[in-house]
Amino acid sequence: MLQGYKLFTVTHRTTDINQIADFIIEAPDDEVLARKLKKIKDYFGIDELMYLNTCNRILFFMYKPEAIDINAFFFAVNEKLRKMSGSLHQSIEYYEDELAIHHLYEVASSVDSLVVGEREILRQLREAYRKCKTKFEITGDKLRIAMQMTVKSAKMVYGNTRIGEKPVSIVSLAVKKLLQSSPLPESRVLVIGAGQTNLLMSNFLKKYKFQDVVVFNRTLEKAQLLADRFTGNAIALDDLKTYQKGFDIMIICTGSTAKFVDSNLYAQLLQGDTDQKIIVDLSVPSNIDKGVFADHDINYIEIESLKKLAADNLAFRKNEISKVKEILAERVIEFKEVYRQREIERDYSHIPQQIKAVKEKAINVVFKKQLEAVDPNARLLIEEMMAYMEKKCIAVPIKKAKQDQLAD
Numbered sequence: 001m002l003q004g005y006k007l008f009t010v011t012h013r014t015t016d017i018n019q020i021a022d023f024i025i026e027a028p029d030d031e032v033l034a035r036k037l038k039k040i041k042d043y044f045g046i047d048e049l050m051y052l053n054t055c056n057r058i059l060f061f062m063y064k065p066e067a068i069d070i071n072a073f074f075f076a077v078n079e080k081l082r083k084m085s086g087s088l089h090q091s092i093e094y095y096e097d098e099l100a101i102h103h104l105y106e107v108a109s110s111v112d113s114l115v116v117g118e119r120e121i122l123r124q125l126r127e128a129y130r131k132c133k134t135k136f137e138i139t140g141d142k143l144r145i146a147m148q149m150t151v152k153s154a155k156m157v158y159g160n161t162r163i164g165e166k167p168v169s170i171v172s173l174a175v176k177k178l179l180q181s182s183p184l185p186e187s188r189v190l191v192i193g194a195g196q197t198n199l200l201m202s203n204f205l206k207k208y209k210f211q212d213v214v215v216f217n218r219t220l221e222k223a224q225l226l227a228d229r230f231t232g233n234a235i236a237l238d239d240l241k242t243y244q245k246g247f248d249i250m251i252i253c254t255g256s257t258a259k260f261v262d263s264n265l266y267a268q269l270l271q272g273d274t275d276q277k278i279i280v281d282l283s284v285p286s287n288i289d290k291g292v293f294a295d296h297d298i299n300y301i302e303i304e305s306l307k308k309l310a311a312d313n314l315a316f317r318k319n320e321i322s323k324v325k326e327i328l329a330e331r332v333i334e335f336k337e338v339y340r341q342r343e344i345e346r347d348y349s350h351i352p353q354q355i356k357a358v359k360e361k362a363i364n365v366v367f368k369k370q371l372e373a374v375d376p377n378a379r380l381l382i383e384e385m386m387a388y389m390e391k392k393c394i395a396v397p398i399k400k401a402k403q404d405q406l407a408d
């Protein structure tokens with residue numbers, strides 16, 4: 001029934017993450033990418049094509065009733081792949097017809113993701129389709145209907161299962177734990193390290209409108225870039241030992257392997273303050289010396305317990321997979337029905353024009369003279385009746401065909 005849909009994919013499941021890059025269509029910009037995709041589409045006689053590229057997934061979704069030589073397809077994607085022609089099939093997953101739709105549903109619903117339940121994949125999929133449709137103009141009605149139903153199914157999955165619940169990223173878990181202490185926006189925050197992790201943490205500081213933020217980093221320019229995001233101050237890491245303004249929350253995450261926050265430095269940073277402090281420590285290994293905890297009252301949010309929580313949450317999400325699969329199986333049946341209806345609409349698409357042409361001929365040729373003889377009100381009524389008939393006549397054969405299909 002769904003013959004013609006095909007899906008080729010290379011993912012973290014079959015291929016080393018670093019090797020996935022070989023399956024990407026190399027293109028410095030969208031113009032080049034569009035040209036390359038169109039070339040592949042024309043060369044293989046593909047009716048409609050869509051391309052998704054994420055850090056752990058390359059996916060080609062297409063409509064073409066005839067078979068495609070998969071090796072040749074990927075050689076067109078990247079010449080370098082010829083070198084691994086003997087083992088190429090081990091990296092590529094191939095689905096067709098109903099299974100292609102089913103796999104697309106699974107991808108969009110994130111059951112196939114490295115981090116199960118991560119909704120980002122749905123956004124990426126929609127964006128890839130939008131580009132292929134409006135910018136590259138390489139999709140058509142078959143992919144439109146498939147994507148429409150895919151998005152609908154994924155939304156149903158996220159709305160009716162708990163697959164997207166319970167955070168699994170270390171940063172979001174750290175933020176959640178920090179918020180449990182109800183910190184005030186006026187809290188004095190020290191951010192130590194200005195790498196990717198603290199960049200993500202800074203989104204939280206911005207969101208919750210923390211105003212007193214100081215960023216320390218080995219490279220001052222990077223500290224400044226991060227501090228500028230919420231008009232905070234930037235200071236070189238070396239100057240931490242002379243910092244005298246105190247703090248309430250310390251967010252520390254650097255690539256250093258040294259426990260440079262020791263009891264002496266910590267006491268200096270406290271400036272005599274004895275209130276409980278919050279430390280969010282995401283460095284691996286930790287940059288905080290054990291002695292610090294012995295001497296001070298600290299609400300310590302550390303990476304090991306967060307990692308454990310992340311693993312538990314991921315296991316919880318994975319438990320939802322069987323429910324998701326049930327929903328998707330039903331949705332594929334629904335897709336078949338929608339697809340069938342759409343086929344009928346396509347088959348009967350000439351009918352409206354034909355009926356309209358009959359109407360126009362009746363008014364302008366066959367009954368032209370008689371109509372000219374009637375008064376304007378009567379003519380208006382006749383034309384309204386004919387428009388009504390036109391509309392009804394168009395619906396009759398399509399309705400009948402749909403009923404016949406249902407009875408089959």
Ligand SMILES: NC(=O)c1ccc[n+]([C@@H]2O[C@H](COP(=O)([O-])OP(=O)(O)OC[C@H]3O[C@@H](n4cnc5c(N)ncnc54)[C@H](OP(=O)(O)O)[C@@H]3O)[C@@H](O)[C@H]2O)c1
Nearest residue numbers: 170193194195196197198218219222254255256282283284
């Ligand atoms: N396992 C997990 O799930 C997970 C999650 C989050 C974080 N982490 C850990 O967090 C740490 C940082 O991660 P990231 O993603 O933010 O890394 P990143 O983007 O590479 O940034 C590294 C940061 O650490 C600083 N740094 C590196 N070496 C240093 C040293 N010897 N002394 C002082 N500062 C140093 C860098 O300063 P410059 O700007 O001067 O280079 C930069 O601010 C790593 O230990 C990582 O393993 C792990």
